[in-house]
Amino acid sequence: MKRWLSKAETTLGNHSDRLNAINIFPVADGDTGTNLYLTARAAARAAAQAAHGTDAAGADPAPQTSQHSSPHSSRYAVAAPDPAQHDVGAVLAQAGQAAMEQARGNSGTLFAVFLCAAAEPLAGHTRISSPLLAAALNRAQLRAWSALSDPVPGTMLSVMEAAARAVAAVDSAHDGDDSNQTLGLALDAAVEAALAAVVHTEDQLAALHAAHVVDAGGVGMLLILDCLRSAVLGEELQSELLDGLHGYDVQDPHIHVGMPRDDGVELMCTISLSPLDAAMMRQRLDEMGDSVIMSQVGGAVDAAGNYRWRVHVHVLDAGPAVALIRSLGEPTDISVSELALPRDPDTEAAVTAAAVAPVLAAETRNPNGYAR
Structure with a gap:
C-alpha cells in the first residue's frame, strides 16, 4: 500500500x-x-x-x-x-x-x-x-x-x-x-x-x-x-x-x-451527524446545489450515536448551505472556493479570500448569531 x-x-x-x-x-x-x-x-x-x-x-x-x-x-x-x-x-x-x-x-x-x-x-x-x-x-x-x-x-x-x-x-x-x-x-x-x-x-x-x-x-x-x-x-x-x-x-x-465561467462555490466540511440527520442534510443540499458527496469518515460512532461525515457540494452561495449545516451540527475543516477563479493570478487570492471570509465569520458565532 x-x-x-x-x-x-x-x-x-x-x-x-x-x-x-x-x-x-x-x-x-x-x-x-x-x-x-x-x-x-x-x-x-x-x-x-x-x-x-x-x-x-x-x-x-x-x-x-x-x-x-x-x-x-x-x-x-x-x-x-x-x-x-x-x-x-x-x-x-x-x-x-x-x-x-x-x-x-x-x-x-x-x-x-x-x-x-x-x-x-x-x-x-x-x-x-x-x-x-x-x-x-x-x-x-x-x-x-x-x-x-x-x-x-x-x-x-x-x-x-x-x-x-x-x-x-x-x-x-x-x-x-x-x-x-x-x-x-x-x-x-x-x-x-x-x-x-x-x-x-x-x-x-x-x-x-x-x-x-x-x-x-x-x-x-x-x-x-x-x-x-x-x-x-x-x-x-x-x-x-x-x-x-x-x-x-x-x-x-x-x-x-476557453470554457464559459461557472458561477458559485465549492463547499467542503467535516461534521458529526446521526444517519437520519445525514440523510436530511443530503436531501437539503441536493435542493440547494449539485455535486453533493457525503461519505463517512471511519466507521466509529460516538456516544450520541453520531458518525463523522465528509461533505462536498457546489452551490451558488455558501451562506445558506453553511447555515443548514450548522443547524444540524458543528462543522469543522470548512473550506470554500470559487468554482471558476479569475484567470488573472493577481486577483485569485483576493477572490478566494472573499469567498471564505463569510464562512470563517460564521465559525466564530453560535446559532443565535452571538460571538463566542
Whole structure:
C-alpha cells in the first residue's frame, strides 16, 4: 500500500498540469489534477506512517516469489507475505481516512471514498490476491457511486466500475485462485479495462464530446490503477499508457480556459451527524446545489450515536448551505472556493479570500448569531 500510494502521489504530481488542462466536467475549473495530487499526498503520508517499521530495516521488502507463485510466473513475482507487517487493510484504511479528512474537490473526495471502501475487504490480510482485489475494487466502486447524490457515467466512476468488473472476470475465470500469477493477470486486466473506459468517456458526456477530450478524473483514476499494478508487480509504469488520449498531448491547450465561467462555490466540511440527520442534510443540499458527496469518515460512532461525515457540494452561495449545516451540527475543516477563479493570478487570492471570509465569520458565532 505504501509503495502504491507513494507512486500515485508522484505520478499525479507529474501529470497534474495535463489533468487540469482537460478538466471541464462537472465544472470547467481546471483543478482535477491538483485535487487528486493533494489528496493522494495525504493518503501516501498516512500510509507511510502506518507502515513504518514493517520490516527490520524500516523499508518495504523487495519483490520476491512467494509460495503462491508458479515456475512460469516470474513476471508476476510480488512481495511475499510477512506476518510482521501491518495488514494491508489497516494501512489502507488509515490512508483513506487521512485522504478523506484532507480531500480536495469532487475528484479527490471520490478517490478518498474509493480508498476507504477498498480497505474493508482487505482487513486482516498481509498480501493482496486476485479474490481480495476483486472484492476491494467492487466495494470501492459501489461506495463511490453511492456517495454522490447524482452520479454520472463517463466520469472516474465509470473507470472504477470497469476496472472492478475486469478483475472480477479474471477472478471468476480462475476459480478464485490466489496465486501471484492470477493477481498479475487481474491487475493487467484492471488497467486495460480502465483505459478503455477512459477512451469511452468522450462519447458518454456531451461536454467532453464537444471539446474532443476525455474525462480528467477518469485519466487520474487510470494512472492510480497503473500505479497499483506497478507497485504490486515491481514493474515500471507504462509510459505509453496515455498515448493518443484526446486533449492529453503536451502541446494541447488548456481546454478549461476557453470554457464559459461557472458561477458559485465549492463547499467542503467535516461534521458529526446521526444517519437520519445525514440523510436530511443530503436531501437539503441536493435542493440547494449539485455535486453533493457525503461519505463517512471511519466507521466509529460516538456516544450520541453520531458518525463523522465528509461533505462536498457546489452551490451558488455558501451562506445558506453553511447555515443548514450548522443547524444540524458543528462543522469543522470548512473550506470554500470559487468554482471558476479569475484567470488573472493577481486577483485569485483576493477572490478566494472573499469567498471564505463569510464562512470563517460564521465559525466564530453560535446559532443565535452571538460571538463566542
